[in-house]
Amino acid sequence: MTITLKSAADVAAMRIAGRLTSEVLDMLGAHVKPGVTTEQLDKLAHDHIVHVQNAIPAPLNYAPPGYTPYPKSICTSVNHQVCHGIPNDKPLKNGDIVNIDVTVIKDGWHGDSSRMFVVGEGSIAAKRLCHITYEAMWKGIQKVKPGARLGDIGHAIQTFAENQGYSIVREFCGHGIGQKFHEEPQILHYGRPGTLEELVPGMVFTIEPMINVGRREIKEMGDGWTIVTKDRSLSAQWEHTVVVTDTGYEVLTVSDGTPAVPAFITG
Template sequence: MTETGTKETSGRRGSEAPLHGPDAFEGMRRAGRLTAEALDLLVDHVRPGVTTAALDRLVAEFAHDHGAYSATLLYRGYPHSICTSINHVVCHGMPNDKPLREGDIINIDVTLILDGWHGDSSRMYFVGEVPRKAARLCDITYECLMRGVAAVQPGRTTNAIGSAIQTFAEAERCSVVRDFCGHGLGRVFHDAPTILHYVDAGYDIPLRPGMLFTVEPMINLGRKEVKVLSDGWTAVTRDRSLSAQFEHTVGVTETGVEIFTISPKGHHKPPYATGM
């Protein structure tokens, strides 16, 4: 689950980010891998006619069977184990009994807690055959994620991440959502540092070995503005344009970056080839 980039993190942006040692990295590897396996599980289930409520139950059962549980369930009152954001929904879409339709694109965001450590990741899925513009947006967004992750190096700053993402997205005539951001995590779900996916001259935190955080750009095909619906969670694009998001949990190492949420089956972006 992404963090808001306005009210909820404003007091934490400049906070000192905790630094973690080898034991924490090992815990994050286990939690991250389990989260990636949960997302892999959904590859064969996201198809026309399936409900997002059914996907929610699958992840809850998977977590229980592996000695983990969802960080989002009852988090600040959120009633589900995953977030399911379809088409023009930017993030925090809530599972329900409405069937998925041919041509939908959907972001599924999973955060599992295993032995106290948080693994947080999201991916886009295609529901059957999707329009070319939707597939292109997903490709651009995945590239934004990986460029942002590649910018994570000790001695650089958070604006290096934002610059890598914003430069590429805008060159492809897409926009970067400002209202939500990445966040530190570990034994705490949302912690310092705040990770913006665009350049902000007023906020630029040095990256140091031992930092743990998410990179999770939300990219819109249209304008960057979003609004939150009356349920208090679901964020949508104001112009009803398509939105996409990918997310990894990473750690800053002495020499670069470690990604904890890589798919064991190679299901990094759609279209997914089952049986890989």
């Protein structure tokens, strides 16, 4: 496995790409309301990234081996959609939950982040899922420091989510990121502590748990991209890009509108 370590200059460039990514999510948040289509959100994001940020939306026409090119500039996964939902002309309804996943390329470097949004008045169950998934991501981030292992991250996320009565999607994971969208290592959101690669300063990767209300099994839809829960239960995901520092971690995908860090981190 070849993991590319990032220099201080590389991290500085990724900090800019990460901030731009987060600012797209800030901007979109005001538009997530009943009656809006994910197609409209995609156009808003595309225009902002291209014309305001002078950057590139990484998902547009992205085609890993075996996939058709992804047709939109962001991913929008609604309710039981787990990830990679393709924006369309179906209006969002009151009570829906939607994950918006944004990846911006600026000066050759990628920033990658996603957030959950509750459309209008969400149910207690839906809001709890979004909240616990956010905390699960941070349980993983909290484990990032030199000398820790990738298995420590997955174990922290898995035990936290399962203790809340949820299940973890295992087929998709976080990933190294830099001048490529997806690099080594893979960041599993389940696992055993003390296993897998050791973290060293300069490693940059995403932590992006996908957590289901029901069972963990998933399936791919006919469009070749959209992943849904097999039992049609709600699914949520949050994502940050982080770098391993000399003393711990830094989250690179932050902006003025980034949701507050959980109390167990700040405390």
